Amino acid sequence: MYELFIFSFRTSNIAPDRSIRVSTVFCPNPRVDGQTVNEELRAHLDQATPPDKILFLGTEACRDAFLGFLEPDAVEGLPSTTRGPDAIAAVCLDGTGALRTVAGPGVPFAQDAVRDLRQQGLIQIFRTRGTVSEAPTMCHYEIPSGDHCEKFIRTANALVRGAEVAFSGFWLLTYLEDSVRHVYTDTAGINSVVYAALELREQVKPSLRRPAIDSFGSHHGLGSFKFDAKDESLFVISTSTSGSLAKRMVSDHQIDPARIVTLFYVGHPEPPQATLCDATRRAGIEDWGVEAFSIYPPDSCPLCKAGSYCIRLTGDQMVPENPRVVPVTIRKPDRPSWLDRVLDDFVGTGVIQCHRRAPAGKQPLELFLDLRPCFDAPLVQDVPGSEGTRFERMRFLRRLDRLWWQTAPASVRRIVYIDDSVSSLALAKRVERHLARIGWTTPPDLISSADLTKSPEPYVLEDGSTLVVAGTLVSGRGLRAVSQTLRQVQKNRAIQYLVGLARPRSPDQLEETRADLQFGEEPQDYDFRCVEKVSLPESYSGRLSPWLEERRFLVQLREGFAADESFVRRVDERINIIDEGEATNGVHDLFWRTVFGDAPLTLRPGFAFGSHLDPGRHFTQADVYFTMAAVLHSMRIGEGSRPARIQHGYQRVVLSPENFMRFDDGVVQASLLRAAERPELDYRSSEEDSRALKNVLESIFTRMRENAGEATVEFLLAMAGKKLRLQRAHARELMALVIETPDLPAVPKILAKFSLSQLGTD
Numbered sequence: 228m229y230e231l232f233i234f235s236f237r238t239s240n241i242a243p244d245r246s247i248r249v250s251t252v253f254c255p256n257p258r259v260d261g262q263t264v265n266e267e268l269r270a271h272l273d274q275a276t277p278p279d280k281i282l283f284l285g286t287e288a289c290r291d292a293f294l295g296f297l298e299p300d301a302v303e304g305l306p307s308t309t310r311g312p313d314a315i316a317a318v319c320l321d322g323t324g325a326l327r328t329v330a331g332p333g334v335p336f337a338q339d340a341v342r343d344l345r346q347q348g349l350i351q352i353f354r355t356r357g358t359v360s361e362a363p364t365m366c367h368y369e370i371p372s373g374d375h376c377e378k379f380i381r382t383a384n385a386l387v388r389g390a391e392v393a394f395s396g397f398w399l400l401t402y403l404e405d406s407v408r409h410v411y412t413d414t415a416g417i418n419s420v421v422y423a424a425l426e427l428r429e430q431v432k433p434s435l436r437r438p439a440i441d442s443f444g445s446h447h448g449l450g451s452f453k454f455d456a457k458d459e460s461l462f463v464i465s466t467s468t469s470g471s472l473a474k475r476m477v478s479d480h481q482i483d484p485a486r487i488v489t490l491f492y493v494g495h496p497e498p499p500q501a502t503l504c505d506a507t508r509r510a511g512i513e514d515w516g517v518e519a520f521s522i523y524p525p526d527s528c529p530l531c532k533a534g535s536y537c538i539r540l541t542g543d544q545m546v547p548e549n550p551r552v553v554p555v556t557i558r559k560p561d562r563p564s565w566l567d568r569v570l571d572d573f574v575g576t577g578v579i580q581c582h583r584r585a586p587a588g589k590q591p592l593e594l595f596l597d598l599r600p601c602f603d604a605p606l607v608q609d610v611p612g613s614e615g616t617r618f619e620r621m622r623f624l625r626r627l628d629r630l631w632w633q634t635a636p637a638s639v640r641r642i643v644y645i646d647d648s649v650s651s652l653a654l655a656k657r658v659e660r661h662l663a664r665i666g667w668t669t670p671p672d673l674i675s676s677a678d679l680t681k682s683p684e685p686y687v688l689e690d691g692s693t694l695v696v697a698g699t700l701v702s703g704r705g706l707r708a709v710s711q712t713l714r715q716v717q718k719n720r721a722i723q724y725l726v727g728l729a730r731p732r733s734p735d736q737l738e739e740t741r742a743d744l745q746f747g748e749e750p751q752d753y754d755f756r757c758v759e760k761v762s763l764p765e766s767y768s769g770r771l772s773p774w775l776e777e778r779r780f781l782v783q784l785r786e787g788f789a790a791d792e793s794f795v796r797r798v799d800e801r802i803n804i805i806d807e808g809e810a811t812n813g814v815h816d817l818f819w820r821t822v823f824g825d826a827p828l829t830l831r832p833g834f835a836f837g838s839h840l841d842p843g844r845h846f847t848q849a850d851v852y853f854t855m856a857a858v859l860h861s862m863r864i865g866e867g868s869r870p871a872r873i874q875h876g877y878q879r880v881v882l883s884p885e886n887f888m889r890f891d892d893g894v895v896q897a898s899l900l901r902a903a904e905r906p907e908l909d910y911r912s913s914e915e916d917s918r919a920l921k922n923v924l925e926s927i928f929t930r931m932r933e934n935a936g937e938a939t940v941e942f943l944l945a946m947a948g949k950k951l952r953l954q955r956a957h958a959r960e961l962m963a964l965v966i967e968t969p970d971l972p973a974v975p976k977i978l979a980k981f982s983l984s985q986l987g988t989d
Contacts, residue, residue, distance in 0.1 A: 389423075940975055
């Protein structure tokens with residue numbers, strides 16, 4: 228079904244008084260049979276708008292075949308619009324390079340009509356074959372000219388179907404003079420177009436000698452390439468966005484610009500004169516091409532300045548360079564701007580929790596901030612001076628109570644709390660205490676968001692105002708649902724929103740939520756206040772938390788080593804700890820204990836991200852994990868002038884092995900191992916980084932009895948579960964070292980043996 232290239236286009240340059248739609252049947256083979264024509268044309272017409280005319284197109288060698296197709300009833304299944312005697316025509320390219328009507332009604336093929344036919348046919352190939360390649364997020368390309376851009380054109384993508392390649396070569400015939408002895412292309416990927424053009428020429432001029440075809444390798448090969456017989460040659464450029472290659476050929480090699488033909492062009496300036504297809508979307512032909520894209524000099528590229536990663540395209544085939552491994556070393560300035568405030572408020576209070584039981588039907592939350600104790604604390608105004616508990620002196624609560632006094636609606640009649648947040652009801656009751664303190668004798672109604680959205684009819688309110696509170700906000704879905712309902716039942720539109728802590732994945736996500744909630748008949752019709760804003764990994768991202776991953780792996784490992792009673796006993800104890808952590812909110816026992824001594828991993832003095840805190844403040848394991856997870860997340864999404872560190876096909880971001888030397892506390896190392904994403908701990912692509920980490924782990928594993936080796940089991944667990952991955956030889960050396968350790972307990976020994984057995988499956 229691919230012997231013909233059939234396409235439809237619209238032109239006002241054929242009919243004298245109107246624009247018509249023409250379905251063109253390009254036939255590169257003079258011996259095509261009628262059954263093939265009928266099958267392929269019917270398949271096209273079944274999917275296309277019925278045309279006004281059908282046009283057969285080919286070389287003069289197709290004349291007899293075309294005359295047969297124009298016989299009555301030769302072409303079957305035509306729509307009613309093309310059944311008349313003037314609806315089908317045949318046009319052939321003769322030996323002089325001119326298009327002439329050979330059958331059917333006379334079609335005045337002026338230059339404009341030829342341009343429409345050529346342009347729209349080539350543009351359809353260009354667009355449908357995915358010729359424009361766009362860079363991944365936060366990436367751009369360096370094209371062979373040295374310039375930078377976000378997209379590039381790979382002409383080879385357009386040359387996948389024989390009839391379409393022949394259609395491109397058909398239009399090259401005009402430039403392929405009889406005297407041409409040599410054809411030079413900028414890339415071998417378009418040589419097929421030249422060969423197709425030569426085959427078509429042989430249909431009308433079989434006695435001509437075929438020219439030689441060579442590729443000079445685009446920009447990078449132009450400087451050293453020697454062109455022979457330049458005055459008897461044709462030069463074909465695959466694609467251009469600025470005409471720079473053609474200009475270099477003229478200036479550096481004194482090539483006549485009339486002998487340089489560009490197949491496809493997309494760019495802001497007008498294309499070179501000898502261009503087969505200007506695929507740029509321009510005024511008056513909006514439905515034809517694609518949007519031009521900007522090209523930047525490398526020394527003033529705004530994409531580079533914005534932190535976008537530059538992917539170098541190499542060779543005349545425009546092949547992206549091999550992925551670059553980018554090791555990232557965590558430093559104190561990499562912390563998010565909000566981290567110091569949040570740690571100052573919550574470290575040591577139990578607010579920060581891990582592996583927390585989620586609402587029914589959902590997986591346990593990897594990170595959770597339980598603000599109920601904060602909201603339950605006395606009002607700031609009720610605590611004189613610096614007295615009171617840690618919660619009562621908390622900056623977060625001082626700001627919350629101040630915000631309330633600044634924005635409190637005097638007419639509040641009810642408080643709607645989001646029932647998917649365990650702290651929202653506590654925040655609603657805190658607001659209720661505020662109102663009682665200023666003398667309100669009739670407290671507002673407290674309404675669950677579930678009750679409101681399930682049955683809104685009883686909650687219609689003509690006057691007064693509604694306050695919507697959320698203890699924490701993640702995605703904003705709950706608030707949006709309440710907003711949609713309240714806009715129907717709160718007739719005077721007096722709605723305000725108060726959020727204790729927002730923790731979306733990025734600031735942009737919070738701004739989208741804010742804009743949705745505030746938008747009404749006027750911009751910012753509804754008031755929205757938020758006490759604290761942080762950015763954390765999504766709780767419901769579809770992936771298992773590190774503790775659920777661990778549990779699943781331990782269950783499988785237990786089955787394989789069920790004969791080792793000591794190992795089974797320790798694994799069962801660990802599974803129970805994980806299960807109890809889910810039920811009781813994980814603050815401690817998040818990580819495996821030391822190999823020798825069975826001591827929990829604790830933070831020693833001197834933690835870089837806690838240096839601003841009072842010496843008496845003590846980090847729980849959950850506090851440490853939260854800190855490192857927040858820092859890693861901030862590095863991934865970027866903040867301010869810091870670019871985002873994004874994983875993609877051309878860049879592998881890994882945690883530098885140096886991190887495990889700089890952060891030598893086992894609890895920090897364990898947090899990094901669990902909070903990191905799998906690609907960030909995959910060192911198999913870099914011999915240098917794999918060897919460096921192997922040296923670090925060698926030091927840790929040989930010092931299991933000291934503080935320096937306290938996270939040994941966490942490292943072994945990460946390697947056994949194929950989250951931490953080194954090159955095979957390095958991993959094998961490490962596992963052998965562990966197995967040979969004297970008096971080694973069952974858990975690290977079996978983890979090492981299992982890792983060793985799995986190396987052959989990498």
